[in-house]
Amino acid sequence: MNDRLLVKLSGVVLACGVMAGCATQGNNTATTPEAFNKQLADADTVAKGGDQDRAIALYQQLSKSDPTREEPWSRIAQIQFTQGHYGQAIVAAQEALQRDQTDRQAKSVLAVAGLRVATQSLGELRQDASLAGDAKSDAQALAKQLRDTLGEATLFPPDPSDKSAPKKKRVIRRVAKSKTVEAP
Numbered sequence: 015m016n017d018r019l020l021v022k023l024s025g026v027v028l029a030c031g032v033m034a035g036c037a038t039q040g041n042n043t044a045t046t047p048e049a050f051n052k053q054l055a056d057a058d059t060v061a062k063g064g065d066q067d068r069a070i071a072l073y074q075q076l077s078k079s080d081p082t083r084e085e086p087w088s089r090i091a092q093i094q095f096t097q098g099h100y101g102q103a104i105v106a107a108q109e110a111l112q113r114d115q116t117d118r119q120a121k122s123v124l125a126v127a128g129l130r131v132a133t134q135s136l137g138e139l140r141q142d143a144s145l146a147g148d149a150k151s152d153a154q155a156l157a158k159q160l161r162d163t164l165g166e167a168t169l170f171p172p173d174p175s176d177k178s179a180p181k182k183k184r185v186i187r188r189v190a191k192s193k194t195v196e197a198p
Contacts, residue, residue, distance in 0.1 A: 050080050058089070066093050077109075084113035084120065091123040100127040100134075 053076055061069035070093055073086035091106035104127045110120035139156060161167065 045079070050076065050083065053079075054085055057086075061089065061093060066097065069093060082113060084110040084117050087113065088117050088120045088123075091120055091127075095123045095127050100131045103127040104131070 057069055057072035070090055073090045077086040087106050087110035091103045094103035094106055103123050107120040107124040110117050
């Protein structure tokens, strides 16, 4: 009975191994740089044709077939940014930059998407009921919230290398008392 169980388990393990081999073989279709570039061009064509969701899926497949290449991530970042999905654009841009720190498109998407997220967040904070009032009190309440969130006493600490605003020195002058001589 133990022999039968062992034979059955061996057959299951062998079948799983064969299926896993087939599954991984299908995912690694872009093993050569030429094949990768061809599939990248095909995905670019789909993206230019307007089917952004399908293009993203193709870029994701490419990112799995060659995890060292940044191009799929950079293109995903651009599509997500264009669609207004700034969080996903930031994540994809960071993935691209992990693979190529010189990718200017990914840097641009990361910077602008980050600013858009910050702008949206500030807009939401502005609509907060606790911030209702005049501009100065709004700014003060917002600055306090930001300082509390960041755990900093100031939002923008002074830059020690900034010498554009020299400090005024306090000069103390002593005036000598003159002796008055009375005329006789």
